[in-house]
Amino acid sequence: MNPKSLEALIVDRSFGELSPEATELLDAYLDANPQMQELVSGIEEALSVTEMAVSSRPELFREDVFDRTDDVDFGSKLIAFPGATWLKAAAAFALLAVAGAGGYFAGNRSAVSELSSSFGPAPTSLLSSSTPGPWAQYRIASGGIETSIPTPSTRQEP
Amino acid sequence: MIAIKQPPNLEQLFRETSADLARYFSRRHGGRESADDLVQETFLKMAQSIESGKRPEHLRAYLFGIARHVSQAAWRQKSKDSVLEDSVPIQSIAAGDSSDPRVDAACEMIDLLPALQREILDLRFNQNLSYAEMAEALDIPVGTVRSRLHNAISLIRNRLAEDNPDTL
Structure with missing residues (x-):
């Protein structure tokens, strides 16, 4: 068991914050690991000394030491932040990312189309093979590569 | 119902x-x-x-x-x-004057803790509030109460161990 978790459980048990089932499990674990007894007694002593310190020194807890304006508790604010809001923010980012990526690729594709229309026919790999072109077309037939040169009747003027 | x-x-x-x-x-x-x-x-x-x-x-x-x-x-x-004429300056009190050096060491450590952790210690040890009650009183999550309390106890324990490594 992680020593920090064990320490936390021992403190919880001392404060009576552990369920009976969890207390039983913890006790069984500590019985099986007698070397942990040192840790247990250390924590119990720390708790007892802290209790004495808190009750004997009220001045440590006076209002003027609680300058709360400079004690911004970022950790708790993050934890307290509603989960639904995080989800909404994540969904909005995802939508933005998808929209951005879509726009980027759409822009690239239209750039290719524009290029092809400006500089003549594009390479066959970029154009749909179903579109009849004025150039020699190649197709793979069962017997090998066939070459067909369009006849004047089939040639389409650009 | x-x-x-x-x-x-x-x-x-x-x-x-x-x-x-x-x-x-x-x-x-x-x-x-x-x-x-x-x-x-x-x-x-x-x-x-x-x-x-x-x-x-x-x-x-x-x-x-x-x-x-x-x-x-x-x-x-x-x-x-x-x-504020009847108030006592904090600095003069925070210095250790207890008969138990362990209590003095704990006070010195508490003195270094942020306000929220001190409030948690005060509500726990002085008012005996549970984690859930402290969370409601301080308007923070229970997990924060638990982690801050554990952290404070751990710091105090380490401080005591530094002062007397044989006992802790």
Whole structure:
């Protein structure tokens, strides 16, 4: 068991914050690991000394030491932040990312189309093979590569 | 079945908690002078809150939450009015003068803790509030209460171990 978790459980048990089932499990674990007894007694002593310190020194807890304006508790604010809001923010980012990526690729594709229309026919790999072109077309037939040169009747003027 | 929460019995609550609240205020303000007034103000605010329909889950925790705000407001007002002649400077007290060096070491460590952790220690050891009650009184998640309390205890334990490595 992680020593920090064990320490936390021992403190919880001392404060009576552990369920009976969890207390039983913890006790069984500590019985099986007698070397942990040192840790247990250390924590119990720390708790007892802290209790004495808190009750004997009220001045440590006076209002003027609680300058709360400079004690911004970022950790708790993050934890307290509603989960639904995080989800909404994540969904909005995802939508933005998808929209951005879509726009980027759409822009690239239209750039290719524009290029092809400006500089003549594009390479066959970029154009749909179903579109009849004025150039020699190649197709793979069962017997090998066939070459067909369009006849004047089939040639389409650009 | 719909359970309708009845308004709490304020008289009984006052009987049960007014002494604790007075102690809370006197610790916060360094004397009993204004503690009784602040207790009255806290219960007045509690009554107003209940009258407006609020039904808190943990009455005692809710009361301490109000007390915390009342205490802050009173201190600010006091600071404005500069009526601080009866207050004792903190620095002169934080220095160790206990007969037990372990208590002195713990006090030195507590003195270094942030305000929130000190409040948690105070509510736990002085008012015996549970994690859930402290969370409600301080308006923070229970997990934060637990982690801050564990952290404080761990720091104090390490400090004690440094001072006396054989015992801890």
